[in-house]
Amino acid sequence: MGPAPLPSGFPYRLGYACLNSQLRNAKPPVFCSRTARIATIATKGLEYVKALGRQNLADLEQLITWNEEHGIRFLRMSSDMFPFASHDVYGYDLTYCTSELQRVGALAKELDHRLTAHPGQTNNLGSPTRKVVEATKRDLAYHAQMMDLMELDHDSVMIIHMGGVYTNKAETIARFEAEFLSMPRNVRHRLVVENDEVCYNTEEILPTCERLGIPLVFDWHHHALNPGALPLDEILHRVKATWTNRGIRQKMHYSESRPGAASVAERRAHSDFVTNVPMCGDEVDLMIEAKAKEQAVFRIFDKYSIPYS
DNA sequence: AACATAGCCGTCACAACTTG
């Protein structure tokens, strides 16, 4: 890890995921994950759901503005922004919202904010079940379309995991790679892969990332729980190359276990705040995954005497 | 040994209920 750097040399642009706890608890609340039930779609119609998407997007604009005022320029967008957009039956196209998406994307660009996405655990490109793979492809296409309509640059990536093992890792990885190559260019160019804490560690996904030119999001916490055998410096060197080869800014994830967690299952749950920030010698964007969200970022700002208002 | 079932993961909406 090395010594803590001087405040002026703090190497990371820090971000948080999806939800701002202060704005979420405000009156009226500001958040990006309004959703509905399928039964509600039947009674109120798809227009109702699409209006929820508009409202979520309007609140994303507020989050970006708030972040700018508080020294944060890195944010993961909620995957629930447009409810059921990638649903098999009730799915819909985002072009109904093109002008609003452009507007928010332009704001992010103007303020030099990086917006990323992390489609959910149900995205399993390597699944042996056709239905699961097709649902994954729809969800990835939805996220890519959202970013495309916002006209975000290639730093705006969407992160998924390799997924389940399905009794055979090599066959699953082969399916993952074949499905990846079958997807449209705009999806392939946004997709990046993250090491997980249970099934696929960093060294197990590096070969896929290197073969297909996919940037690898290194998650420090997952790596601590599922480290593999390769030395950390070799891993970090190869991970970094997956980003420089693509020509975009590297991002990593950092989180910590809830205090007192003993078993692996307990250690998977995130703490409210983080107390350490890993130093890797590179200037990267670091996504802080902690329950206290933006408040956890502020704690790090305090620790390193980084000003924010 | 093979298969079936329940609970879990995370976060919200929404209805029904309880409390002040």
Add this chain to the structure above:
DNA sequence: CAAGTTGTGACGGCTATGTT
């Protein structure tokens, strides 16, 4: 009567437990 609480469903796969 407003505000707060509880339970369930949305979503698919993993893990543990139970059954044959």
